[in-house]
Amino acid sequence: AQSVTQLGSHVSVSEGALVLLRCNYSSSVPPYLFWYVQYPNQGLQLLLKYTSAATLVKGINGFEAEFKKSETSFHLTKPSAHMSDAAEYFCAVSEGETSGSRLTFGEGTQLTVNP
Amino acid sequence: NAGVMQNPRHLVRRRGQEARLRCSPMKGHSHVYWYRQLPEEGLKFMVYLQKENIIDESGMPKERFSAEFPKEGPSILRIQQVVRGDSAAYFCASSPMTGSYGYTFGSGTRLTVV
Numbered sequence: 001a002q003s004v005t006q007l008g009s010h011v012s013v014s015e016g017a018l019v020l021l022r023c024n025y026s027s028s029v030p031p032y033l034f035w036y037v038q039y040p041n042q043g044l045q046l047l048l049k050y051t052s053a054a055t056l057v058k059g060i061n062g063f064e065a066e067f068k069k070s071e072t073s074f075h076l077t078k079p080s081a082h083m084s085d086a087a088e089y090f091c092a093v094s095e096g097e098t099s100g101s102r103l104t105f106g107e108g109t110q111l112t113v114n115p
Numbered sequence: 116n117a118g119v120m121q122n123p124r125h126l127v128r129r130r131g132q133e134a135r136l137r138c139s140p141m142k143g144h145s146h147v148y149w150y151r152q153l154p155e156e157g158l159k160f161m162v163y164l165q166k167e168n169i170i171d172e173s174g175m176p177k178e179r180f181s182a183e184f185p186k187e188g189p190s191i192l193r194i195q196q197v198v199r200g201d202s203a204a205y206f207c208a209s210s211p212m213t214g215s216y217g218y219t220f221g222s223g224t225r226l227t228v229v
Contacts (some may be wrong), residue, residue: 036220043119043206043220044158076226102148102171103218105157 002027002093006106009058012026014114019078019107026072032094033074035102037067039087048072119209119221128197130164136192136224140209147190148218149182152204164190195229
């Protein structure tokens with residue numbers, strides 16, 4: 001069975017500071033990993049995905065994540081936070097090789113960016 | 116190319132009524148997934164459908180909930196005899212027939228049961 005743990009339900013950073021959102025996963029097979037962002041009252045937007053290619057994945061809006069198998073982690077980072085980054089972020093894992101597999105989501109991390 | 120379209124965006128139902136949530140996948144997408152997000156929680160998988168077939172409904176509650184994806188028209192998530200605990204945001208996602216990773220989500224339907 002697959003699972004995702006996001007450490008820290010709330011993270012607060014200053015504008016311009018480093019953003020680090022933590023995600024650890026559990027999977028019985030090589031996983032596919034995703035980060036999604038959700039703005040208030042909206043759906044989820046895919047930020048980036050890891051599908052067994054390069055371990056450092058670059059996404060939209062300046063975000064990137066690194067797959068570390070030894071640590072079973074897929075932490076999300078951005079060098080410099082912007083006010084528009086304030087949102088909820090979800091890490092998700094899939095055990096399927098095709099799009100036909102379910103995603104298991106973490107509980108989410110609410111990111112606040114202070115001026 | 117329109118994204119995944121869900122309607123209505125907001126739905127209010129009294130206890131005991133039926134709720135019907137509709138999802139039109141992106142053009143060319145034949146896989147549809149429904150997820151539920153309870154307040155202050157992450158998304159939980161409910162059901163995965165392809166045209167005219169339910170592929171995986173392991174996340175669906177055993178009673179009152181059903182889903183379909185007919186040959187023509189949108190996918191429908193139906194909740195009969197709604198209760199207050201059904202209040203949540205219901206998200207639909209779609210993906211193309213060929214191998215692809217990561218879904219495209221709709222904006223969701225927020226169901227409130229009063």
